[in-house]
Amino acid sequence: MFTIDAHLDLSMNALEWNRDLTLSVEEINERERGLTDKVDRGNATVSLPALREAEIGLVVATQIARYVEKGSSLPGWHSPAQAWAQTQGQLAYYKVMENLGEMAPITDLPSLEKHLKLWEGGKEEKKPVGYILSLEGADSIVDVSYLEKSYEGGLRALGPAHYGPGRYAYGTDASAPLGKKGKELLREMERLNIILDATHLCDECFWPSLDHFHGHVWASHNNCRALVDHNRQFSDEQIKALIDRGAVIGGALDAWMMVPGWIKGKSLPKEMGCHLEVIVDHMDHICQIAGNAKHIGIGSDLDGAYGREQSPYDLETISDLSRIPDMLAKRGYSEQDIALVMHGNWLRFLKKAWS
Numbered sequence: 001m002f003t004i005d006a007h008l009d010l011s012m013n014a015l016e017w018n019r020d021l022t023l024s025v026e027e028i029n030e031r032e033r034g035l036t037d038k039v040d041r042g043n044a045t046v047s048l049p050a051l052r053e054a055e056i057g058l059v060v061a062t063q064i065a066r067y068v069e070k071g072s073s074l075p076g077w078h079s080p081a082q083a084w085a086q087t088q089g090q091l092a093y094y095k096v097m098e099n100l101g102e103m104a105p106i107t108d109l110p111s112l113e114k115h116l117k118l119w120e121g122g123k124e125e126k127k128p129v130g131y132i133l134s135l136e137g138a139d140s141i142v143d144v145s146y147l148e149k150s151y152e153g154g155l156r157a158l159g160p161a162h163y164g165p166g167r168y169a170y171g172t173d174a175s176a177p178l179g180k181k182g183k184e185l186l187r188e189m190e191r192l193n194i195i196l197d198a199t200h201l202c203d204e205c206f207w208p209s210l211d212h213f214h215g216h217v218w219a220s221h222n223n224c225r226a227l228v229d230h231n232r233q234f235s236d237e238q239i240k241a242l243i244d245r246g247a248v249i250g251g252a253l254d255a256w257m258m259v260p261g262w263i264k265g266k267s268l269p270k271e272m273g274c275h276l277e278v279i280v281d282h283m284d285h286i287c288q289i290a291g292n293a294k295h296i297g298i299g300s301d302l303d304g305a306y307g308r309e310q311s312p313y314d315l316e317t318i319s320d321l322s323r324i325p326d327m328l329a330k331r332g333y334s335e336q337d338i339a340l341v342m343h344g345n346w347l348r349f350l351k352k353a354w355s
Contacts, residue, residue, distance in 0.1 A: 001055060001322070001325055001338075001339065001342050001343070002055050002057055002058075002116075002119055002342070002343050003054060003055055003056045003057070003298065003321060003322070003342045003343055004056070004057075004058045004059070004060075004297065004298065004342070004343045004346040004347070005051075005056050005058075005059045005060070005250075005298050005299065005300050005318070005321070006059070006060040006218070006220040006221065006248075006250040006297055006298065006299035006346060007059075007060055007062065007134075007199075007220040007221035007250055007252070007299035007300065007301045007304070008046060008059045008060070008061055008062070008300065008301070008302070008303075008304075009061075009062050009064060009136070009301075009303065009304050009305070010046070010059070010061045010062070010093075010094075010131070011061065011062070011063060011089075011090035011091075011093045011094060012062065012064055012090065012305075013044070013046065013303055014093050015089060015090060015093055017038060017044075017303075019032075019044060019047075021046070021047050021048050021097075021102075022047070022048055022049070022100070022102055023047055023049070024047055024049050024050070025044055025045060025046070025047045025049075025050050025316075025317045025318075028044045028047055029042045029043065029044050032044070039265070039306070039307075039309070040303070040305070040306050040307030040308075040309060040310070041307075042307075043307025043308040043309050044303055044307055044308075045302045045303055045307060045308055045311060045315065045316070045317050045318050046302050046303040046317070046318045047317070047318075048097075048102055048103070048129055050317040050318050050319045051129050051318060051319075052126065052127065052129065053317075053319040053322075054318065054319040054320070054321050054322040055119075055322065056129070056318065056319075056321065057115070057119040057127065057129060057130060058106065058115065058119075058129070058130040058131070058132070058343075058346075059129060059130070059131050059132070060131070060132045060134045060157060060220055060299070061094065061103075061131040061132070061133060061134065062090075062133075062134050062135065062136045063087040063090045063091060063133065063134070063135045063136070063140070063155075064087070064090070064135070064136040064137060064162070065077060065082075065083035065084070065086035065087050065090075065137075065139065065140045066083065066137055066139050066162060066163070066164075066166075067079065067080050067082075067083045067139035067140070067166075067167055068164075069165070072164065072165075074163060074164045076139070077139075080139060080140060080141070080142045080167065081142060083139050083140035084140045084141070084142050084146065086140065087135065087140045087150075091133070091153055091154070094131065094133065094154075098128075101126075101128055102128060102129065103128050103129050103130070103131050104128040104129070104130045104131070105130075105131060105133070105154050106130045106131060106132050107132075107133075107154050107156060108354055109350075109351065109354040109355060112130075112347075112350060112351070112354070115128075115130040116347075132156050132157060132350075133153070133154040133155050133156055133157075134155070134156070134157035134158065134159070134195075134197060134220065135150065135155055135157070135158045135159070136159050136162055136197075136199075136200075137159060137160070137161060137162030137166060137171070137200070138158060138159075138160045138161070138166065138167065138168040138169070138185060139162075139166055139167045139168070141167075141168070141185065144181075144184050144185055144188050147185065147188045147189065147192065147194070148188075148192065151192045151194060155194060156194060156195060157194060157195035157196075157197050157218070157220070158189060158194050158195070158196065158197060159196075159197035159198070159199050159200055159201075159220070160182060160185060160186070160196075160201065160205070160209070161200045161201050161202065161205060162200050163200070167181065168181050168182045168185045169182045169185075169201060169202075169205040169209070170201075170202045170204065170205055171200040171201060171202055171205075172200050172202070172231060172232045173231065173232075174202055175202045175203065175204050175231075176202070176204060176205070177204050177205070177208065178204070178205045178208040178209060178212070182205065182209070183208075183212050186209060186212050186213040187212075189213065189215065190213055190214055190215040193215060193216075193353070193354075194215070195215070195216050195217070195218055195353060196209065196213050196215060196216070196217045196218075197217075197218060197219065197220050198210075198217055198218070198219045198222075198242065198247070199219045199220050199221055199222050199299075200232070202231065203231065203235075203238075206238060207241075210241060210245065215353075216246070216349070216352070216353040217242065217245045217246075217247045218247045218248050218249070218250075218349060219234065219242060219247055219248075219249040219250065219299075220250050220299040221250045221251075221252035221299030221300070221301040221304075222234050222249055222250065222252060222299070223251060223252055223257045223258065223279075223282045224236075224239070224282045224285045224286065225238075226285060227260070227281060227282055227285060228256075228257055228258065228259065228260050229260065230257075232257060233257065234249070236289055239286055239289050239290075240289060242295070243286075243289065243290045243295050246349070246352070247295060247349075248295055248296065248297050248345045248346055248349050249286055249295060249296055249297070249299075250296075250297045250298055250299020250300075251279040251280075251282050251283050251296065251297070251298055251299060251300075252279075252299055252300065252301040253276075253279055253300045253301060253302055253311055253312060253315070254301055254304060254306060254310060254311070255267070255269050255272065255274040255306075255310045255311060255312065256310065258274050258278045258279060258282070258312070259272045259273060259274045259278060262274075264310070268309070268313075269308075269309075269310070269311065269312060269313035270313040274311075274312050274313060275312050275313055275314045276312040276314050276315050276320065276323060276324070276327070277327050278312065279312070279324075280324065280327045280328060280331060283296045283328075283341065284331060292337075293333060293337035293340050293341060293345075294340060294345055294348075295345065296341055296345065297341060297342075297343075297345045297346050298321060298324070298341070298342070300318065300321065302315075302318050324341070324342070325338045325341075325342060328341060
């Protein structure tokens with residue numbers, strides 16, 4: 001079944017993890033055997049061939065570069081200009097993938113419809129993976145005038161925050177009210193019709209962001225606080241607010257977001273009972289709040305600075321997302337609802353945002 005994954009850090013993996021994503025996952029991992037510079041070496045799950053294998057024909061692909069002030073414990077660049085340059089290198093990677101026929105930019109309704117037509121008929125031939133460009137964390141926007149430059153480069157979605165304090169909004173494990181610069185950013189996003197990604201916004205920024213932004217809102221990769229009690233997740237009240245705005249929320253497969261009690265660097269997926277069907281628990285929780293299946297999708301975040309050591313234990317590669325339809329069917333979801341989860345909800349959202 002044609003599938004959309006609303007959050008993949010492809011350029012980060014290519015440039016910072018030095019992964020040739022045109023290879024199979026097996027080939028990527030074989031080349032990394034014995035490397036110790038990053039925790040997930042040899043544990044990758046994502047590659048372009050693996051996406052095609054599961055008919056994941058459209059993804060939301062990120063740029064990401066954090067700015068950090070002196071004394072911060074978080075990794076990041078020491079100036080917004082450096083962060084901007086990093087994102088432009090990531091953009092250059094996507095452009096090369098376009099030139100090679102590996103990926104295709106999706107920026108508006110005509111390009112979306114053309115791409116969907118190309119993918120009709122399944123995976124029998126090699127097809128470019130479509131990508132919608134998103135910026136995870138706005139630190140690299142040197143000033144608000146740079147947002148229009150980003151839009152011209154293909155940017156269509158933006159999450160103002162990531163982890164920690166941000167220049168425009170505070171994110172996971174940090175907290176502060178939305179300031180003047182954040183509100184200015186939201187106004188310019190609305191003018192340019194850039195989608196607001198509510199993922200990672202701290203609670204103090206989440207609510208005023210919804211108040212000040214009148215454009216289209218989604219949450220590319222977020223799970224439920226009722227199941228895993230952490231500020232990274234959405235409370236039921238936040239989920240209700242997003243549903244009221246017509247948002248779609250993508251289920252994330254980072255193990256610590258799926259099961260409670262996870263200790264990074266110590267816990268193991270099998271010991272913690274973290275298997276692929278757990279993400280359906282989070283999806284189902286949102287459906288119970290909404291009263292329907294119109295607000296959930298996939299935003300896997302696989303290989304988002306972690307690998308199989310922090311993914312569901314029964315997932316070998318991202319191609320295993322093709323097992324989710326059967327898991328939903330066993331829960332009583334209809335064929336129509338399953339199609340909504342795998343692609344229909346994201347497509348409905350995009351067609352409305354870009355019409």
